[in-house]
Amino acid sequence: MATDGGKPWALISDAGERGILEQSMDILRQHFRIVRLQDLLADPAAHGPKIQVLFIWLQLPKATPELLTLLPALKVIASGGAGYDHLDLPYLTRLGVRVANTPGVVSECTADMAMGLLLASARNIVEGHQMMMDPKTTVLPQWLGSVEVSGSTLGIIGMGNIGSKIAKRAKGFDMKILYYNRNRRSVEEEEALGAIYCGNKADLLGRSDFVTLAVCLTPETTGLIGATELALMKPTATLINISRGPVVDQDALVKALQGGTIRAAALDVTYPEPLPRDHPLLAVPNVLITPHFGTSTITTMRKMTQKMVNNALAAMKGESMPDELKC
Numbered sequence: 001m002a003t004d005g006g007k008p009w010a011l012i013s014d015a016g017e018r019g020i021l022e023q024s025m026d027i028l029r030q031h032f033r034i035v036r037l038q039d040l041l042a043d044p045a046a047h048g049p050k051i052q053v054l055f056i057w058l059q060l061p062k063a064t065p066e067l068l069t070l071l072p073a074l075k076v077i078a079s080g081g082a083g084y085d086h087l088d089l090p091y092l093t094r095l096g097v098r099v100a101n102t103p104g105v106v107s108e109c110t111a112d113m114a115m116g117l118l119l120a121s122a123r124n125i126v127e128g129h130q131m132m133m134d135p136k137t138t139v140l141p142q143w144l145g146s147v148e149v150s151g152s153t154l155g156i157i158g159m160g161n162i163g164s165k166i167a168k169r170a171k172g173f174d175m176k177i178l179y180y181n182r183n184r185r186s187v188e189e190e191e192a193l194g195a196i197y198c199g200n201k202a203d204l205l206g207r208s209d210f211v212t213l214a215v216c217l218t219p220e221t222t223g224l225i226g227a228t229e230l231a232l233m234k235p236t237a238t239l240i241n242i243s244r245g246p247v248v249d250q251d252a253l254v255k256a257l258q259g260g261t262i263r264a265a266a267l268d269v270t271y272p273e274p275l276p277r278d279h280p281l282l283a284v285p286n287v288l289i290t291p292h293f294g295t296s297t298i299t300t301m302r303k304m305t306q307k308m309v310n311n312a313l314a315a316m317k318g319e320s321m322p323d324e325l326k327c
């Protein structure tokens, strides 16, 4: 399996992607020789033909046809994270490139992120911090209009790996949990999660104080939350999105926030990422936006990298990959 008398060559994105690569380089280098995107692009003829593995973190580098044309020997794409909407599986299959993601290892920290956004938004933590950093603040604020988390109702849309980890956490906060999912979970699972199934989305939206989205991005979930759905939510409710930006119709969200249709939104994902500086979502006061860093803990990044390496090594040996994606 080795090329050039040594370890196989793998392509990664340029250095410094939020420190992710530097956290993981030791794991990669145990098994692969690494080419960075900038070096490939500077001399495609020298580097392109030797690359057999493409590692993708947080959707970078983008597996565009232009990039793939430079990689005639590519055998496998090992992508980090649960979502794989950035990969065109039918196209890659036609090219003979095998693909894997890392679903299991990202659930805990992505669920933490959902709870972090929920708490920060409910308790106006960012506003409070900004006040304390402002030299003009000389008196402690008495009132920031926070909402109570304990005893409130959380609606989870998408009860997969991440959704169920969110439910587990919300139970610890004494929240009432509703969920909506393509397939109902078993009674035993529902009992363990303390979650009540809502047969339709409208019912969940109307009853929840917090609605969190934990679905994959697919044609069916694109625009899942639009003007109609936002209008069904309570005016005191908060929308939390840790899935993918296009699951929410952002124009409708801006209008809903401006018009007070819902109280607030807390988003780890948007489209595009990052939003352009003049995007109207950045001008509404009741929104909290973070830079799609649901998986960005040092521990999870390293677990993800190890999984990506395991997947890639299996493919290089012609074995089935632990997390192989098929179309």
Ligand SMILES: O=C(O)C(=O)CO
Pocket (backbone or CB within 6 Å): 080, 081, 082, 083, 084, 106, 110, 242, 243, 292, 293, 294, 295
């Ligand atoms: O796992 C993923 O795909 C994520 O984007 C988590 O934030």
